Amino acid sequence: MSLTEILPPLLPLLVGVPLLMGAIGAAVRKNKRIRHVISLGTLAGLLAFSILLVVVTHDGTVLAHQVGMWDYGISIPFVVDALSSLVLMIISILGIASVLFAMATHEARARFYHPFVLVLMAGVAGALMTGDIFNLFVFIEVMLLPSYGLLAMMGAKLGAHGARIYVSVNLLASTLLLIGIALVYATAGTVNLAELRGAAVEDPAVAVAGGVVLTAISIKAAVVPVHGWLTRTYPMTSPAVTTLFSGIHTKVAIYAIYRIYSLLFDGDEKFLWVALLVTSLTMLIGVLGAIGEKTTRSILVFHMISQIGYILIGVGLFTGLGLTAGIFYLLHHMIVKASLFLSTGAIEETYGTGEIDKLGGMLKREPLIAVTFMVAALSLAGLPPFSGFVAKFSIIQATLEQSHYWVAAVAVLVSVFTLLSMLKIWTGVFMGSAPKDLEERALAYQERMHGKRYLRVQAQAESPTLTIGPPTATMSAVLAGERAVKVPMKLIIPGMLLAAITLFFGLGAELLMTLSETAAENLLNPDGYVEAVSNA
Amino acid sequence: MSIAIAVGLLTAAAVYLFMQRGMVRIVLGFVLASHAANLMLFAAGNTAFRDVPYIGSGEVGEQADPLPQAFVLTAIVIAFSITMFMVTLAITTTRDDDTEDEEESPAKVLAPGSTADTDDAAFSDLDTASGEIAVETYKDETGVGQPNLEHAERMPKEEEK
Numbered sequence: 083m084s085l086t087e088i089l090p091p092l093l094p095l096l097v098g099v100p101l102l103m104g105a106i107g108a109a110v111r112k113n114k115r116i117r118h119v120i121s122l123g124t125l126a127g128l129l130a131f132s133i134l135l136v137v138v139t140h141d142g143t144v145l146a147h148q149v150g151m152w153d154y155g156i157s158i159p160f161v162v163d164a165l166s167s168l169v170l171m172i173i174s175i176l177g178i179a180s181v182l183f184a185m186a187t188h189e190a191r192a193r194f195y196h197p198f199v200l201v202l203m204a205g206v207a208g209a210l211m212t213g214d215i216f217n218l219f220v221f222i223e224v225m226l227l228p229s230y231g232l233l234a235m236m237g238a239k240l241g242a243h244g245a246r247i248y249v250s251v252n253l254l255a256s257t258l259l260l261i262g263i264a265l266v267y268a269t270a271g272t273v274n275l276a277e278l279r280g281a282a283v284e285d286p287a288v289a290v291a292g293g294v295v296l297t298a299i300s301i302k303a304a305v306v307p308v309h310g311w312l313t314r315t316y317p318m319t320s321p322a323v324t325t326l327f328s329g330i331h332t333k334v335a336i337y338a339i340y341r342i343y344s345l346l347f348d349g350d351e352k353f354l355w356v357a358l359l360v361t362s363l364t365m366l367i368g369v370l371g372a373i374g375e376k377t378t379r380s381i382l383v384f385h386m387i388s389q390i391g392y393i394l395i396g397v398g399l400f401t402g403l404g405l406t407a408g409i410f411y412l413l414h415h416m417i418v419k420a421s422l423f424l425s426t427g428a429i430e431e432t433y434g435t436g437e438i439d440k441l442g443g444m445l446k447r448e449p450l451i452a453v454t455f456m457v458a459a460l461s462l463a464g465l466p467p468f469s470g471f472v473a474k475f476s477i478i479q480a481t482l483e484q485s486h487y488w489v490a491a492v493a494v495l496v497s498v499f500t501l502l503s504m505l506k507i508w509t510g511v512f513m514g515s516a517p518k519d520l521e522e523r524a525l526a527y528q529e530r531m532h533g534k535r536y537l538r539v540q541a542q543a544e545s546p547t548l549t550i551g552p553p554t555a556t557m558s559a560v561l562a563g564e565r566a567v568k569v570p571m572k573l574i575i576p577g578m579l580l581a582a583i584t585l586f587f588g589l590g591a592e593l594l595m596t597l598s599e600t601a602a603e604n605l606l607n608p609d610g611y612v613e614a615v616s617n618a
Numbered sequence: 619m620s621i622a623i624a625v626g627l628l629t630a631a632a633v634y635l636f637m638q639r640g641m642v643r644i645v646l647g648f649v650l651a652s653h654a655a656n657l658m659l660f661a662a663g664n665t666a667f668r669d670v671p672y673i674g675s676g677e678v679g680e681q682a683d684p685l686p687q688a689f690v691l692t693a694i695v696i697a698f699s700i701t702m703f704m705v706t707l708a709i710t711t712t713r714d715d716d717t718e719d720e721e722e723s724p725a726k727v728l729a730p731g732s733t734a735d736t737d738d739a740a741f742s743d744l745d746t747a748s749g750e751i752a753v754e755t756y757k758d759e760t761g762v763g764q765p766n767l768e769h770a771e772r773m774p775k776e777e778e779k
Binding site: 216219220223227230234245246249250253254256257260261263264265267268273 | 644648651652654656658661685686689693696699703707708
């Protein structure tokens with residue numbers, strides 16, 4: 083038996099195993115080490131499985147399995163092609179990085195942190211694989227519920243209003259999605275994506291229903307003009323959770339837009355101008371919004387919106403080159419954004435603030451973080467030799483190929499603004515000199531977070547001379563001009579890991595580009611998808 | 619027709635409630651909105667067919683479509699759980715809450731005399747009380763939302779072992 087026959091029946095495990103492990107993790111009350119191991123082990127397993135899937139699907143093979151062995155048309159199919167396996171692979175990498183970071187900040191010690199992350203991953207895997215729009219709705223909810231939990235855990239400290247906006251907006255979008263699905267079922271008589279192929283082209287009523295579905299998903303993807311919730315909720319939680327969410331929620335929604343437009347609308351050219359208009363607005367408004375922001379994280383969140391515009395250009399063009407570029411951009415963006423959130427998050431977790439005005443001189447204090455940030459920031463702005471250059475270059479090339487000059491112009495303009503914004507963080511946080519009270523505030527923050535004894539232990543580990551004396555030894559060290567605060571290595575490593583990946587994807591762009599091309603071909607011509615589902 | 623009218627009324631009422639400031643009203647709005655969505659799902663399956671949808675138990679043309687009913691059941695469970703979560707969020711804060719006047723806020727009504735913030739029962743079960751989660755400084759739109767420092771200090775601190 084070949085791999086293509088063995089793998090399909092195993093696909094439901096991608097959902098089942100993380101769910102089971104999440105449940106086991108929640109049952110482990112006392113021992114946080116066991117929870118760490120369960121979580122990292124499951125995520126590593128997910129990564130290994132998804133790499134295997136990428137290898138199997140790299141030639142355009144589509145794997146499909148009818149869950150429960152029901153007949154075609156009755157069952158809920160799980161389908162994996164190059165696009166879904168690539169996105170799943172990157173999401174597993176991000177999951178590992180963000181969990182490592184959360185372990186370093188100690189927030190992962192909370193009993194339900196790991197279980198929430200694992201259930202979230204189960205929902206992601208299901209949403210990426212399912213071949214049924216109603217089931218997509220269900221998996222998006224499976225993905226959102228633990229996210230509400232994660233936000234509320236942070237909300238217990240930060241005030242609940244970020245969580246309120248997040249839950250309200252997502253519930254509204256989900257209700258709209260449900261209405262859209264009802265309309266699709268009423269007009270087309272099925273919710274199976276393979277059966278729905280091209281339905282919106284043949285019947286305008288289905289196109290309207292599909293439009294409602296896409297609108298609902300666009301809210302979840304934070305496309306302008308329905309982006310406001312993102313910038314008001316993501317900065318309201320911890321950096322680790324922001325990283326996790328940034329790589330997952332909006333990106334799964336983008337994946338769904340690609341998939342649904344490819345199947346339901348069969349890449350219909352009639353509606354593409356809407357997508358191009360919306361993406362151009364998204365790029366512009368996102369980057370302009372970042373100008374007025376004062377903390378590193380809120381600047382980055384606004385950039386996220388602008389980048390979502392770039393990614394969706396792929397669907398707006400719906401040509402081979404456009405889709406390839408869009409998918410490449412999606413994969414690159416997930417890595418780079420997470421790296422930026424983690425490197426600025428490391429500063430935020432150590433010095434107690436992300437406000438640019440209250441930071442400075444980090445280049446000398448934390449050279450490793452400075453390098454990590456620089457690599458990811460240049461990649462985000464689209465400079466060689468990082469993956470961002472390849473991504474932006476191919477996106478602009480694809481728009482020019484279709485003679486959409488104004489979209490290309492917006493894309494170039496926006497990347498200039500992106501670079502300026504990154505320079506703002508660079509000059510504000512890394513250059514210049516540190517404010518005088520930086521260390522004192524950092525220590526006060528650490529003490530508030532972890533208690534005095536923690537500080538003493540930390541100080542002991544770093545410089546044994548500080549151990550003698552009163553509990554506030556570190557404080558007197560500061561007053562004596564000694565340096566007591568430093569970002570611990572375990573907070574730097576996750577971000578560095580991701581920055582290394584963006585460099586790798588930049589220098590070895592050929593590999594990822596070829597994979598994105600296969601994924602784009604699968605979207606452009608979904609015959610293989612439909613065939614795999616009906617034969618499974 | 620009656621379903622269309624019902625969906626319209628429910629949606630109108632839901633939108634009206636969304637526009638209110640109080641979180642509880644917004645939650646009630648979501649209850650109505652999810653009813654509207656569920657009725658639409660029902661309508662998608664054609665409500666004129668009302669026979670039992672088992673094979674061999676009736677005329678094929680008379681049998682109800684079971685799929686939308688399954689959809690509705692799933693959707694009800696999801697909407698219900700999220701609604702409960704939102705109700706919890708509605709009563710867990712009195713400060714940094716721009717939804718109600720302080721005297722009228724549900725938390726005040728439910729626990730008169732208490733100025734407790736989010737460290738009450740609803741959240742303690744989430745096991746976040748270890749004091750190890752970042753307190754972030756931020757200001758809300760009104761500029762008054764100072765960091766929740768006093769609150770953070772009230773949290774029990776788990777010492778480094």
